[in-house]
Amino acid sequence: MKKFVAVFAVFLLLSVVRYQTLNADYPQDVEIEEKTLPVTYEQDGISFTVHRVTMDTVTRDEEEDKPLIRVVAHLTIENESAEDVPLPLVLNQMHLNNFSKTFSTIQPPIDGDDPEEIVIPADETIEFDAEYLVAKLNQEEQMVYLAIIPELYEEKYQEKLEQKILYYETIPVEGAL
Amino acid sequence: MIRSDFYRVSKRRRLWLLLPIYLILLVMELNSIFTTDMAQSLQDVDWFVQAGSRTIWPPLFPTKAYLIHQYLVYFIVALPASDLFIEDAKTQFLEHYQMHAKREKYALSHYMSNFIIAGLAGVLPLLCISWLDFMMVPSVGTHPINMNVLPADRAYLYDLFFDHFWLYFFIVQIRAFLGCGLIGAFSMAINNTFHNSYVGYVLPLFIMQLSVELPVIGDAYLVTELPSSVSKIGVGGWIFVLLMIAFILYDVFKQMKGNER
Secondary structure, eight states, rough: HHHHHHHHHHHHHHHHHHHHHHHHTTTTTTTOOOSSSEEEETTEEEEEEEEEEEEEEEEEEETTTTEEEEEEEEEEEEEEESSSSSSSHHHHHEEEEETTTTOOOOSSBBBTTTTGGGGOOEEEEEEEEEEHHHHHHOEEEEEEEEEEEOOOOTOOOHHHOOOEEEEEEEOOOOOOO | OOHHHHHHHOOOOOGGHHHHHHHHHHHHHHHHHHHHHHHHHHHOOTOOOOOTTTTTOOTTTHHHHHHHHHHHHHHHHHHTTTTTHHHHHHHHHHHHHHHHOOOOHHHHHHHHHHHHHHHHHHHHHHHHHEEEEEHOOOOOOOOOOGOOOOOTTTTTSHHHHHHHHHHHHHHHHHHHHHHHHHHHHHHHHHHHHTSSHHHHHHHHHHHHHHHHHGGGGGGGGGGGGGTTOBBBOOHHHHHHHHHHHHHHHHHHHHHHTTTTO
16 A cells, blocks of 8 residues: 555656646746726737727528627727738737637728728728627627737747737627527 | 445456556547647647647547547446445345344445445546646646637536636546446446346446437436536436436435345
8 A cells, every 4th residue: 555655656746747847838827908998909010999899699600500799899000110011910910709719700891992901001090890700609698808919920839828818808799599 | 344345346357347448548538639639729720729738628628538438437437336236135245244234334335335436437537538638738827718618607617717727627526526426326226226237337328318318307418427527517407416316315225124126
């Protein structure tokens, strides 16, 4: 019995050491800034201001036969840098999400233009409604997260380590299907 | 008396059958970690998700090993000791016990031993699977935002998971232990009812799966996840659990009185 306890203790110790070593380079806390809207975030001369977030149940996903919720974030994006910045590059740094992780991309064209091709000129400000369709969960309230990813989209590994959640809120879903 | 039950069960050759089952589960978990979903999650599936060993911990992110365990657990918990009463009736053990203890103590001892052994047999592979995950997959901080399979309305002790993970882990293992012990006791009661050593291996699984199909008890399907899940048990599930406990208690009293065939 004593031998068994001794072996188990050594095993446990080695496991703890292995766990600590494995996780030494990974953040154990998610940085979260809880703020009330409007909220502003600035990086590299580009600032986002989120004025409000609305959410309602709008339609059904015909393929998967699930209710969908339209989430709209009303934004002002100000480009104070000396260069023109493509809108997709900016929006890739901001992500609206809900608990189910089934978000979609920006939906409507702006003034008839494809959002993928819009460029924010240097020293200009645009107002923009970022619209997303997310899956409706079977609950009366649903969380909406607005996250700012400090690094650019391409640097995936860095993003995982340095993601910052700028704002999150639980919003009642009205008119649930 | 419980100690003598433990000694008796520890000498059973059938316990070796658990070893290949455990090994298969662990190999499948390793396979998941290195080749399939888990490894993929950690690399780059979703640039937003901070995947880590806590976010893909099997109760939240069931791997193949975990799903197989959900079915095999009925056999695993019944194998070691669910036929103690039957064996006693077929051999001279009963007379031996009655020389040393009252019938009530004898019946309670068998049920308690079986409960503890079944709980341990069922939880051990879950602990090993979790250990593999925590040793192989890096851990990152958790927040509702990087959880993708734990809806707040279905999760058990939702807040504790984020605030005190290791306490939550411990409570989940205790819950699994109780669930496995309950199923082990249920197997023993079934064995006693049918006076057979083997029916308790399969009938509980059959009954649990049947409960999924019964609209009368609605969400009773959650009972099938009782040994290893972190889901809340619904009203229908609790009714099912209470029925199981009632059946077990009925058999306990029957054994106390010594109503044997």
